[in-house]
Amino acid sequence: MLNLTDVYLRQDDFELRANLTIGDGRCVAVMGPSGAGKSTLLSILGGFQTLTSGRLTWHDADISDVPPSQRNVAMVFQDNNLFPHMTAFQNVGLGIAARLKLRKAEVDRVNTALDAVGLAGLGARRPSELSGGQQSRVALARLLVQRKPLILMDEPFSALGPAMRLEMADLARDIAERTSATLLMVSHDFKDVERIADDVIWVEAGVCLPPQPLSEFLASPPSGFTDYLG
Numbered sequence: 455m456l457n458l459t460d461v462y463l464r465q466d467d468f469e470l471r472a473n474l475t476i477g478d479g480r481c482v483a484v485m486g487p488s489g490a491g492k493s494t495l496l497s498i499l500g501g502f503q504t505l506t507s508g509r510l511t512w513h514d515a516d517i518s519d520v521p522p523s524q525r526n527v528a529m530v531f532q533d534n535n536l537f538p539h540m541t542a543f544q545n546v547g548l549g550i551a552a553r554l555k556l557r558k559a560e561v562d563r564v565n566t567a568l569d570a571v572g573l574a575g576l577g578a579r580r581p582s583e584l585s586g587g588q589q590s591r592v593a594l595a596r597l598l599v600q601r602k603p604l605i606l607m608d609e610p611f612s613a614l615g616p617a618m619r620l621e622m623a624d625l626a627r628d629i630a631e632r633t634s635a636t637l638l639m640v641s642h643d644f645k646d647v648e649r650i651a652d653d654v655i656w657v658e659a660g661v662c663l664p665p666q667p668l669s670e671f672l673a674s675p676p677s678g679f680t681d682y683l684g
């Protein structure tokens with residue numbers, strides 16, 4: 455269980471507030487207008503921004519001041535955070551250890567993850583030698599080997615076409631389920647959200663509403679949602 459208690463962040467003239475709980479293993483879409491604070495919410499959870507006040511707890515442990523490297527969190531950004539000079543295999547291997555020389559069991563883990571995301575035989579390619587969808591698969595394979603209980607994705611597939619985005623969203627959900635992780639995904643595309651989300655956190659003007667089951671959210675959406683759909 456992830457708890458945000460009276461979380462408040464002030465950054466220049468922008469303020470973010472959140473008072474909410476996210477259940478274990480939930481797949482949560484974070485939606486809201488541009489500039490509302492969705493990325494800021496994720497970066498607070500990842501430990502990249504320090505709270506002005508309030509408390510963040512993970513399974514009752516206060517993680518408000520725990521640095522990103524010591525949080526049990528994996529983050530995927532729009533560019534998939536792949537290192538361009540490393541192969542797909544090495545990029546996935548970084549999810550296990552920072553050293554490039556992996557042990558036999560670790561090599562097997564990386565290869566199993568590459569197989570699981572449909573990249574068997576492509577481990578030797580660098581990101582520039584892979585399609586956008588395949589690059590996303592590398593990032594997802596890294597999530598598989600990382601096995602972090604909390605996965606944060608900030609518009610991870612926005613560079614992909616609609617069909618590929620849905621496929622990747624399915625795969626992300628599948629990986630979260632396999633690793634029993636809680637998944638938070640910022641998405642601007644309601645089709646992705648409809649497909650994979652259990653719950654929705656609506657963020658508007660710096661206020662993060664508590665997660666609502668998708669069906670409840672759709673039954674009485676916030677007023678800004680219609681504009682958001684366009």
Ligand SMILES: Nc1ncnc2c1ncn2[C@@H]1O[C@H](COP(=O)(O)OP(=O)(O)OP(=O)(O)O)[C@@H](O)[C@H]1O
Nearest residue numbers: 465466468486487488489490491492493494495657
């Ligand atoms: N480093 C920063 N310093 C000061 N203000 C910032 C910084 N980063 C973002 N902001 C501001 O904080 C607010 C929230 O930004 P954020 O990126 O969280 O919004 P968002 O909902 O993710 O938007 P989008 O959907 O456009 O990506 C915006 O007003 C933005 O201008």
